[in-house]
Amino acid sequence: MTGTEDLYGFLLAKGEVPTTGAIIDLAEFARLIEVLADRGFRVLGPALRDEAIVYDDISSTADLPIGWTDRQEPGRYSLERREDDALFGYAVGPHSWKQFLLPPTETLWTARRSAGGEMAIEEPVPELVRFAFIGVRSCELHAMAVQDKVLRDGPHVDNGYALRREGNFIVAVNCGEAGGTCFCVSMETGPKADAGFDLSLTELIDGDRHRFLVETGSEEGAAVLRQLHATPATQGDRQAAGAVVARTASRMGRTLETEGLREALQSSPDHPRWDDVADRCLSCTNCTAVCPTCFCTSVEDHTDLAGETAERVRSWDSCFSLDFSHLHDGSVRSSNKSRYRQWATHKFAHWIDQFGTSGCVGCGRCLTWCPVGIDVTEEIAAIRAEPSDDKDQG
Amino acid sequence: MAFAPAPAPGSFTPSLAKVTAKRSEIGDVVTLDLETPPGSMEHARPGQFNMLYAFGVGEVAISISGNANGRLEHTIRAVGAVSQALADLEPGTSIGIRGPFGAGWPVGTQTDKNKDIVIVAGGLGLAPLRPVVRDILAHRDRYGRVFILVGSRNPEAILYDEELRDWRKRFDLEVEVTVDYAGRGWRGNVGAVTCLIGNAGFDPESSVAMVCGPEIMMRFVAGALVDAGMPDHRIHLSMERNMKCAVGLCGRCQFGPTFICKDGPVMSYDTLRPLLAIGEL
Amino acid sequence: MGTLEHIIAEHPFCSSFAAEHCKLVAGCARNVRFEAGSYLARENDPADTFFLLRSGKVAIETSSPSGRPLVVGTLGAGDIVGASWLVPPYRWIFDARAAGPVRAIVLDATCMRAKCEADHDLGYAMMKQFVPTVVSRLQAARLQTLDMYGVA
Numbered sequence: 001m002t003g004t005e006d007l008y009g010f011l012l013a014k015g016e017v018p019t020t021g022a023i024i025d026l027a028e029f030a031r032l033i034e035v036l037a038d039r040g041f042r043v044l045g046p047a048l049r050d051e052a053i054v055y056d057d058i059s060s061t062a063d064l065p066i067g068w069t070d071r072q073e074p075g076r077y078s079l080e081r082r083e084d085d086a087l088f089g090y091a092v093g094p095h096s097w098k099q100f101l102l103p104p105t106e107t108l109w110t111a112r113r114s115a116g117g118e119m120a121i122e123e124p125v126p127e128l129v130r131f132a133f134i135g136v137r138s139c140e141l142h143a144m145a146v147q148d149k150v151l152r153d154g155p156h157v158d159n160g161y162a163l164r165r166e167g168n169f170i171v172a173v174n175c176g177e178a179g180g181t182c183f184c185v186s187m188e189t190g191p192k193a194d195a196g197f198d199l200s201l202t203e204l205i206d207g208d209r210h211r212f213l214v215e216t217g218s219e220e221g222a223a224v225l226r227q228l229h230a231t232p233a234t235q236g237d238r239q240a241a242g243a244v245v246a247r248t249a250s251r252m253g254r255t256l257e258t259e260g261l262r263e264a265l266q267s268s269p270d271h272p273r274w275d276d277v278a279d280r281c282l283s284c285t286n287c288t289a290v291c292p293t294c295f296c297t298s299v300e301d302h303t304d305l306a307g308e309t310a311e312r313v314r315s316w317d318s319c320f321s322l323d324f325s326h327l328h329d330g331s332v333r334s335s336n337k338s339r340y341r342q343w344a345t346h347k348f349a350h351w352i353d354q355f356g357t358s359g360c361v362g363c364g365r366c367l368t369w370c371p372v373g374i375d376v377t378e379e380i381a382a383i384r385a386e387p388s389d390d391k392d393q394g
Numbered sequence: 395m396a397f398a399p400a401p402a403p404g405s406f407t408p409s410l411a412k413v414t415a416k417r418s419e420i421g422d423v424v425t426l427d428l429e430t431p432p433g434s435m436e437h438a439r440p441g442q443f444n445m446l447y448a449f450g451v452g453e454v455a456i457s458i459s460g461n462a463n464g465r466l467e468h469t470i471r472a473v474g475a476v477s478q479a480l481a482d483l484e485p486g487t488s489i490g491i492r493g494p495f496g497a498g499w500p501v502g503t504q505t506d507k508n509k510d511i512v513i514v515a516g517g518l519g520l521a522p523l524r525p526v527v528r529d530i531l532a533h534r535d536r537y538g539r540v541f542i543l544v545g546s547r548n549p550e551a552i553l554y555d556e557e558l559r560d561w562r563k564r565f566d567l568e569v570e571v572t573v574d575y576a577g578r579g580w581r582g583n584v585g586a587v588t589c590l591i592g593n594a595g596f597d598p599e600s601s602v603a604m605v606c607g608p609e610i611m612m613r614f615v616a617g618a619l620v621d622a623g624m625p626d627h628r629i630h631l632s633m634e635r636n637m638k639c640a641v642g643l644c645g646r647c648q649f650g651p652t653f654i655c656k657d658g659p660v661m662s663y664d665t666l667r668p669l670l671a672i673g674e675l
Numbered sequence: 676m677g678t679l680e681h682i683i684a685e686h687p688f689c690s691s692f693a694a695e696h697c698k699l700v701a702g703c704a705r706n707v708r709f710e711a712g713s714y715l716a717r718e719n720d721p722a723d724t725f726f727l728l729r730s731g732k733v734a735i736e737t738s739s740p741s742g743r744p745l746v747v748g749t750l751g752a753g754d755i756v757g758a759s760w761l762v763p764p765y766r767w768i769f770d771a772r773a774a775g776p777v778r779a780i781v782l783d784a785t786c787m788r789a790k791c792e793a794d795h796d797l798g799y800a801m802m803k804q805f806v807p808t809v810v811s812r813l814q815a816a817r818l819q820t821l822d823m824y825g826v827a
Binding site: 516551583588 | 745816
Binding site: 108113117119120123150151154155156158159266295296297298301302303307310317319325326328332335337338346349 | 449634638
């Protein structure tokens with residue numbers, strides 16, 4: 001491939017270039033936020049807080065990290081000024097959208113006990129808030145789809161999660177920057193958003209022109225777009241958008257071979273590399289907290305002092321905690337090695353048996369936010385490079 | 395006696411049940427009889443479990459140890475805060491209940507017709523097995539020979555000893571009990587429960603085994619059954635892991651790629667053998 | 676001793692022995708009966724014998740300091756009682772007591788040891804018979820000492 005035209009043709013053949021689409025300018029994008037707020041959504045998007053780009057309530061484009069980009073490596077995250085004023089010129093930060101869809105803490109129900117010993121249990125009235133997420137990346141869309149399979153599409157449903165997902169409005173953004181720890185191409189989860197959004201944007205900056213190519217992904221998305229002033233996209237616009245995606249795809253910070261990965265990990269429970277990484281891993285649970293697909297939780301029961309009301313609160317937990325596997329007189333996974341192995345094997349192997357897809361979307365957060373810079377793609381590559389002879393397993 | 399009508403709950407919310415009786419079994423083990431919302435336990439199968447909630451303390455997964463004629467029984471050993479709270483309850487108290495959950499024992503299907511049944515229980519493992527024994531006895535002519543092999547710590551620790559004696563009296567059941575150690579007053583077997591398997595006399599070509607007890611015991615019993623000629627896929631174990639949600643949403647009960655709460659607790663040895671071989675899984 | 680040879684050949688103990696080895700074993704063998712409560716062997720006695728059980732139950736016991744007997748194992752028809760005859764200084768480690776009426780074949784260990792020394796093929800067959808039994812008893816004993824029912 002030698003030029004944008006070749007790239008365009010290549011992507012067109014792959015279906016990666018929008019064949020339709022509309023254009024909105026910066027002013028109309030600002031109006032998009034207002035339109036969503038007027039429709040009653042709680043609008044959330046990227047914002048700069050404490051030297052990181054996180055997800056928070058936004059009311060205008062001024063709240064976005066305009067002109068910022070990020071530098072990410074295992075164990076490292078820093079922000080830098082860009083040369084342009086891109087609104088979405090960075091990869092993903094420590095937050096994922098799961099904090100809104102599967103809140104870090106949630107009261108599941110309250111119980112009351114009368115003097116006669118009779119009990120009554122009540123679920124809380126569900127909050128009727130609809131979230132509008134602005135700036136959702138393709139990896140994050142896949143992460144939501146992964147969590148949907150777990151929390152919504154099985155025989156038992158997390159009703160709160162299902163309600164929040166139903167009410168979601170998603171404005172996706174096709175990444176213009178690949179992060180230093182990104183590997184969505186390897187996981188086939190990006191960089192182009194192909195499904196699961198209401199609207200999807202590709203930011204196009206060309207000298208003074210600052211526009212967005214918009215694609216609709218749902219009826220509601222189309223309805224919202226109709227409230228904005230949009231012009232049809234030209235061939236050139238579409239090529240430019242395709243080029244943005246192609247460039248991002250070619251600059252992934254990391255790669256991971258997924259062919260045969262499930263078997264490789266499931267047959268390596270005693271690989272010496274697990275001991276190696278266990279020497280470095282602090283079991284700090286950062287990775288599971290920032291991971292957009294990790295769903296493990298714990299529950300706690302509280303009572304008031306009079307012992308008349310009790311509540312059960314569910315909260316995020318991590319397979320790295322000792323309590324997670326507690327049984328009778330101790331934890332089943334008491335060693336660091338067993339817990340790291342559990343996390344990695346579940347995420348990249350068992351998940352496929354359980355839910356039909358990998359649990360990883362290649363967002364790179366677990367690399368960036370690991371305080372000791374463990375790179376799971378490197379760990380897995382090392383395990384695959386030298387298969388241990390776990391002869392008599394299975 | 396009426397109690398507050400159960401809400402139509404989400405998967406995490408308990409329904410209400412009432413303790414109607416409590417019996418002391420052995421040591422710190424009690425059995426609670428529960429009255430549950432009408433029809434709620436009708437389809438519960440032997441081998442399944444419920445999450446029992448003690449007000450303000452928490453929930454714990456307890457296997458169903460009896461479920462007939464509207465009487466639900468749960469045998470509980472007081473080992474932690476929740477189980478202690480449940481064991482302390484008096485008849486008339488309200489508790490929360492969620493369930494039934496999990497995969498139960500493989501009976502009542504075409505695959506077990508005319509087969510010999512080999513039940514091996516260790517310690518409190520007899521509790522989750524009792525419903526399947528009662529079920530088998532209620533349909534006795536469906537099966538070949540039925541063997542019940544029980545291992546306990548000592549003669550005083552034998553669970554459900556009266557019911558075991560009743561089973562022992564039947565001509566269509568073969569019951570063998572062994573203990574790890576005993577004083578001379580015990581005239582029965584002394585030795586590991588695995589020792590009962592070699593001489594039991596079941597036909598390994600066409601038997602189904604159901605095993606429950608401490609994990610170590612189940613591993614060795616499965617090994618002994620295999621040595622006696624039984625194929626992996628006809629040996630079933632009841633597994634246990636940390637459990638909070640019991641519906642496959644909290645992630646805690648995972649054992650390799652399986653969720654004990656929904657793929658188990660009863661699973662066959664062909665699935666379990668490679669997983670049991672991995673330490674700290 | 677035709678009948679005894681026949682009985683021995685049918686006992687699980689001899690199931691893997693060649694015919695001539697069975698004959699050698701029979702040469703050291705005698706039929707024996709024990710009444711309920713009587714001892715086949717006592718702790719610290721010289722291990723001059725071992726037994727092939729034909730029927731009945733034998734309790735393997737030891738005494739606590741107060742003299743109270745503790746049963747650590749029971750054996751029945753088809754089992755072998757006694758392995759100490761193979762291990763110097765050839766002394767019984769436990770008591771072996773008939774828990775009910777017991778019929779057995781008693782083997783003269785001195786006779787047996789001598790024959791095994793003289794005929795190593797017989798000796799090897801004897802080891803091949805004993806070692807799996809001892810290993811399986813060891814495994815069972817280890818399970819018993821785990822006291823695993825206490826926790827779950």
